[in-house]
Amino acid sequence: MECNKNMKKISLLLKSFVFLIVCFNLVGCVSIPKGFLKIEEKSLEKRQVQMRQYETTDETKILTAVAGVLQDLSFTLDNSETKLGFVAGSKKADATNKGQIFWMALLGGANAVAQCDGAEVIKASVITKPGANGKTTVVRATFQRVVWNQMGQVNRVESINDLDVYQKFYDSLSKAIFLEAQKI
Amino acid sequence: MKQSKKYLGVFIALLLGVFVSGCATTAGKAFEMSESQVKLRSMQTRAFDTTDKQKMMQTVISTMQDLEFVIDKADLTLGSITGTKFLGNAVVTMSVTVRTRGEKQLLVRANAQFGLTSVDDPATYQDFFTSLEKAMFLTAQQVD
Numbered sequence: 001m002e003c004n005k006n007m008k009k010i011s012l013l014l015k016s017f018v019f020l021i022v023c024f025n026l027v028g029c030v031s032i033p034k035g036f037l038k039i040e041e042k043s044l045e046k047r048q049v050q051m052r053q054y055e056t057t058d059e060t061k062i063l064t065a066v067a068g069v070l071q072d073l074s075f076t077l078d079n080s081e082t083k084l085g086f087v088a089g090s091k092k093a094d095a096t097n098k099g100q101i102f103w104m105a106l107l108g109g110a111n112a113v114a115q116c117d118g119a120e121v122i123k124a125s126v127i128t129k130p131g132a133n134g135k136t137t138v139v140r141a142t143f144q145r146v147v148w149n150q151m152g153q154v155n156r157v158e159s160i161n162d163l164d165v166y167q168k169f170y171d172s173l174s175k176a177i178f179l180e181a182q183k184i
Numbered sequence: 185m186k187q188s189k190k191y192l193g194v195f196i197a198l199l200l201g202v203f204v205s206g207c208a209t210t211a212g213k214a215f216e217m218s219e220s221q222v223k224l225r226s227m228q229t230r231a232f233d234t235t236d237k238q239k240m241m242q243t244v245i246s247t248m249q250d251l252e253f254v255i256d257k258a259d260l261t262l263g264s265i266t267g268t269k270f271l272g273n274a275v276v277t278m279s280v281t282v283r284t285r286g287e288k289q290l291l292v293r294a295n296a297q298f299g300l301t302s303v304d305d306p307a308t309y310q311d312f313f314t315s316l317e318k319a320m321f322l323t324a325q326q327v328d
Contacts, residue, residue, distance in 0.1 A: 033271070035308070036271055046252070084245065157275060
């Protein structure tokens with residue numbers, strides 16, 4: 001009988017201990033992953049997608065064209081530093097997907113629909129620098145997007161690695177500077 | 185027995201309260217430094233034997249782009265570069281400053297923030313400077 005009581009006591013203590021640990025883990029500050037500032041092996045591939053080379057040394061001309069293309073794509077320019085060959089812009093857009101809303105409504109009702117993608121902001125950042133042989137200019141564009149749900153909470157954040165997006169951007173840029181972009 | 189159980193309940197509730205409020209930040213806390221200032225500065229700073237600030241900044245920018253950062257701001261006069269990177273659902277922001285040190289050197293200081301916490305792990309900064317070193321070498325050697 002006594003033993004049974006003790007067992008119960010111990011199990012209660014154990015339970016509360018586990019509960020506390022779970023609470024602590026939930027509340028505790030998020031741990032930071034290691035090695036996120038290490039260059040990955042994939043980075044060379046990404047560089048090839050994001051980079052083009054133009055047969056000119058006129059960086060200002062290219063930067064002006066970049067700003068023009070960004071405006072053509074209805075981006076607003078946020079920041080620039082000509083001496084470093086840098087232009088950044090962003091664009092707000094509608095991210096609603098009718099298919100997603102239909103299925104979410106069917107499966108989860110109004111609450112689920114509120115979780116669907118609502119709006120997005122696309123950020124573009126373009127860097128130009130002189131090429132290695134001194135006769136060319138290298139351009140590297142990077143894009144990111146932040147997607148909000150219908151309630152205005154952030155649904156997800158991501159880098160854009162879609163080949164087509166970059167290809168389209170460089171097609172427009174080449175048209176704007178009348179020079180063929182060369183792949184690196 | 186019943187009373188002791190009651191006490192245990194109160195105790196657990198109090199402990200929970202402590203844990204829940206553990207990570208709360210007040211305005212004052214934002215200015216507190218987790219590591220000693222000197223230690224933090226030394227892990228975030230490196231000196232390079234060059235005086236070409238523009239080239240150094242361009243190399244920092246390319247290195248950050250290789251690390252999947254999107255450059256948000258850059259200023260040559262101030263020598264500052266700020267960028268953002270997405271890691272899963274977390275946002276990493278990093279700012280790098282480049283300034284002259286003496287007549288022959290440049291000082292590069294990087295500080296990164298992961299979500300709401302600032303990064304104070306020396307190895308993480310070392311990774312960045314290792315990449316930067318390699319890139320500076322590449323630039324010097326005109327490989328690209």
